[in-house]
Amino acid sequence: MRRRLIAAFSVLGMLSLGLAMASPSQAATLTPRVINGTPAAATDMPYLVALVDTSGMSRGGAFQAQFCGGALVTPTKVVTAAHCVVDESTKTISDPADIEVVAGPSLKNPLTAPVPVVSVSVHPNYDIDSSSNDIAVLTLSSPLQGVRTITPLFPVEAPAYVISGGAVRVGGWGNTTTQAGGKEFPDVFRIANLSIFPDNMCGGRGTYAMNGVNFKGFGASDADAATMLCAGAADTAGRVIDSCQGDSGGPLVSALGGAERLIGVVSWGDECASKYPGVYTRVSAMYDFLLNQGAIQMAAPPAAPVISIGTLSGALRVTFADPAPTSAMTDFTARAVDAVGNAMECTSSPHPDGLNSHCIITGLTNGTAYSITAVGSNIAGVSPESAPMSATPLPVPTTGEITKIVPQKNGVTGFIVAKSKRGGSPVTRDVVRCTPIAGGPARVGTVKNWVAIVTKLKPVLYSCVHRMANAAGAADSSPQAVLAKR
Secondary structure, three states: OEEEOOOOOOOOOOOOEOOOOOOHHHHHHOOOOOOEOEEOOOOOOOOEEEEEEHHHHHHHOHHHHEEEEEEEEEOOEEEEOHHHOEOOOOOOEOOHHHEEEEEOOEOOOOOOOOEEEEEEEEOOOOOOOOOOOOOEEEEEOOOOOOOOOOEEOOHHHHHHHOOOOOEEEEEEOOOOOOOOOOOOOOOEOEEEEEEEOOHHHEOOOOEEEEOOEEEEOEOOOOOOOOOEEEEEEEOOOOOEEOOOOOOOOOEEEEOOOOOOEEEEEEEEEEOOOOOOOEEEEEHHHHHHHHHHOOOOOOOOOOOOOEEEEEEEOOEEEEEEEOOOHHHOOOEEEEEEEOOOOOEEEEEEOOOOOOOOOEEEEOOOOOOOOEEEEEEEEEOOEEOOOOOOEEEOOOOOOEOOOEEEEEEOOOOOEEEEEOOOEOOOOOOOEEEEEEEEOOOOOOEEEEOEOOEEEEOOOOOOEEEEEEEEEEOOEEEEOOOEEEEOOO
């Protein structure tokens, strides 16, 4: 039975956690503690905050009023679970005036000062029945001073952080017993070390063995690895470690030893400490929502984009790469300046299917050398300017754009290209060239009557272009992303 890890307003709700294995291979090096885990030290998870019911707070304090957890990601923004702030029956969003946030490990600290919430933003695609996109952002009335924040995981970082067997930590004030009807809630939040389970545990009905416990995976009707990740642990005695009621919305963070990142949000599970993993909202899949809500602290890009330049007739194509992906550039501008100071520009935004952004500076003169520079920008500002590069338009062929892609079986893909112009001399080469985006050898098909067939493509993402060459040089069309069929 699906259980959401939330305690009702004005009801005690804290954490069912203990110290667990970071990964199966590390089991022997960790001291097993189950359910009643280690209370947080002063330096543990300073960004973990408690969501409290405003009226309950005024009557009985934070210990009585806590109902969910959250992660402070900027001084005024808290990331939590959507189901913490959406009524399961009416599906209405909570009034911000009913919620306050408190920081600090102990909910019985008499000096704890709650901070009011002024807005509640729920992911627009949150589905209360399936728990997909189970994430929300709370905006505080004033900054939480002196409290360290945690950075949500960027999508480009996900492959390095979200790996099967990877070490993670979760914390909260939830229930610490699995006994039927039992309610044991610590005033100081607890910490547990868990392992990320394989993606097939979240929608593929996989299995995962740890210290003699055979964990069961959820089926596709229950979980979706695109928006969820599964994590859990068992100690050397075979006792299961898990989050429980009252921990909803709390942070799942990387414990791999590098920079700490918020990688998950406590969402749901199948009872507490059962042989099913806990399910967490996959934060890297929520990046656009978090960015739009101001829940990702952005600084102006620290470095200029890396550029490459393609020669065209009367034009130059400039391709951009972000040297620091966590700067999340949203726009690029390239400028061409000739010897007497005449300047022309083009702009671009990130490509939607993973290809590097590019734009074409037109209106240039063949045979004239231009100095090319570029900048990138995000919501916080503009990057430094790139070092100038010299490039010269030449009377190369004007390629036709790829107008249709027809994937066939066994790695065969057909391409239709628009008509082209030969340029100032006969064409010596006319092909469609496909290069794996992740690196590797290119595959080429000759264009005949505006059609090319490229064979032996692997089921990976390719960047494909129409390439033509003459005595002046080679030119490419705009790239198209292609995934071949097997």
